[in-house]
Amino acid sequence: MIHTTPYDAMFSTVIGKEYEMLQLICPIAPIMSHLVGTTVGAIPDRMAPLQVVELGGGTGITTLALLSGKSNLHILSVDNEPTMQNQAKQHLKKWVDAGQLSFSGEDALSALQGLADNSMDVIASAYTLHNFLNSYRAQVLKEIFRVLKPNGQFVNGDRYALNDIRQHTRLTQEEVGQYFKVLTEINRTDLLEQWIVHLFNDESEDHVMREGVAMHQMQEAGFIRIKISDRKGVNALVTASKP
Numbered sequence: 001m002i003h004t005t006p007y008d009a010m011f012s013t014v015i016g017k018e019y020e021m022l023q024l025i026c027p028i029a030p031i032m033s034h035l036v037g038t039t040v041g042a043i044p045d046r047m048a049p050l051q052v053v054e055l056g057g058g059t060g061i062t063t064l065a066l067l068s069g070k071s072n073l074h075i076l077s078v079d080n081e082p083t084m085q086n087q088a089k090q091h092l093k094k095w096v097d098a099g100q101l102s103f104s105g106e107d108a109l110s111a112l113q114g115l116a117d118n119s120m121d122v123i124a125s126a127y128t129l130h131n132f133l134n135s136y137r138a139q140v141l142k143e144i145f146r147v148l149k150p151n152g153q154f155v156n157g158d159r160y161a162l163n164d165i166r167q168h169t170r171l172t173q174e175e176v177g178q179y180f181k182v183l184t185e186i187n188r189t190d191l192l193e194q195w196i197v198h199l200f201n202d203e204s205e206d207h208v209m210r211e212g213v214a215m216h217q218m219q220e221a222g223f224i225r226i227k228i229s230d231r232k233g234v235n236a237l238v239t240a241s242k243p
């Protein structure tokens with residue numbers, strides 16, 4: 001039973017401690033991180049290392065994809081959940097020692113607010129923005145825009161809810177079926193409970209990141225070349241540029 005888990009801090013629970021199990025119930029998740037890495041990797045090299053901020057680095061899966069996609073970059077990886085970020089610090093020590101990776105334990109909005117205007121080449125993320133409250137997400141998008149250099153890019157692989165609500169519900173129901181199939185087979189009803197609770201959070205009206213609304217929020221923030229691609233079920237890659 002869940003007694004004390006704060007509504008928005010579920011990555012401190014068994015989900016955070018055993019985050020790699022997500023790959024079993026959502027095999028698309030590491031693929032999306034890989035896509036974020038290759039998209040950033042395709043940005044032409046410059047003389048100076050590409051300055052990247054990663055929002056919601058978690059245990060380091062997306063961070064590793066970014067580090068593997070390009071060698072000439074520096075990443076500031078932001079995550080306000082120590083259960084997750086401490087795993088990334090362990091896994092990715094090699095890149096910290098090489099001076100390519102540093103960490104911030106602040107929440108995404110505060111970390112962005114601490115950065116100068118026009119200072120970053122890329123803001124990258126995977127499976128983080130959909131966890132935000134809609135109002136917080138709108139503020140984060142405005143800050144991303146402010147912090148990016150002209151021509152800077154926002155790259156996000158995430159849950160983007162379909163505009164077609166019935167189709168989205170059907171895909172979410174299939175997703176729940178997969179959670180049950182995989183986690184009951186290995187007798188992990190504790191994880192099953194937590195992921196179902198988490199899914200209710202993701203799908204709640206004040207959190208759900210619906211594609212059309214998200215595109216509109218980005219337009220409002222000033223982004224251009226907003227593109228959604230690689231849709232796989234409820235997941236998609238979004239890229240956008242600052243003029």
Ligand SMILES: C[S@@+](CC[C@H](N)C(=O)[O-])C[C@H]1O[C@@H](n2cnc3c(N)ncnc32)[C@H](O)[C@@H]1O
Nearest residue numbers: 056058061062079080081084107108126127128
């Ligand atoms: C689902 S995980 C994604 C981790 C990684 N990008 C991946 O795809 O495996 C989401 C991460 O976002 C972090 N997170 C959620 N809300 C945040 C916020 N407001 N500021 C910073 N990090 C946040 C969580 O702690 C968690 O580690």
